Amino acid sequence: MSQTGSIWLVIVAAFIAANLPFLNHRLMVIGPLAQPKKALVVRLVELVALYLLVGGMALLLERRAGQIAPQGWEFYAVTGTLFLTLAFPGFVYRYLLRRHG
Numbered sequence: 001m002s003q004t005g006s007i008w009l010v011i012v013a014a015f016i017a018a019n020l021p022f023l024n025h026r027l028m029v030i031g032p033l034a035q036p037k038k039a040l041v042v043r044l045v046e047l048v049a050l051y052l053l054v055g056g057m058a059l060l061l062e063r064r065a066g067q068i069a070p071q072g073w074e075f076y077a078v079t080g081t082l083f084l085t086l087a088f089p090g091f092v093y094r095y096l097l098r099r100h101g
Contacts, residue, residue: 006061014054015086021046022090043094051083 001009020029021043028046062068 003065006065010058013057014083017050017054018083018087019090020050022094047087051080
């Protein structure tokens with residue numbers, strides 16, 4: 001896979017992963033149904049876990065492409081903020097647009 005393809009794969013995977021906690025009632029997408037519905041705290045914990053999963057995938061793709069660049073706290077602050085920004089459509093759908101009942 002080319003470097004451009006790897007970058008787009010990470011971006012698309014991050015967008016999908018960031019919205020998954022808000023689009024279903026299952027725990028970590030594949031677990032049992034949360035009854036009656038998931039709390040916001042559970043969704044945020046899932047969001048952090050999916051951020052780490054996508055970050056691991058990006059690290060593997062970077063290692064495959066060549067030498068891994070060192071990252072400081074700034075890198076994680078920016079990527080975490082970007083992940084939260086990508087989660088905004090799912091949050092809006094779940095809490096602002098969707099009619100409950």
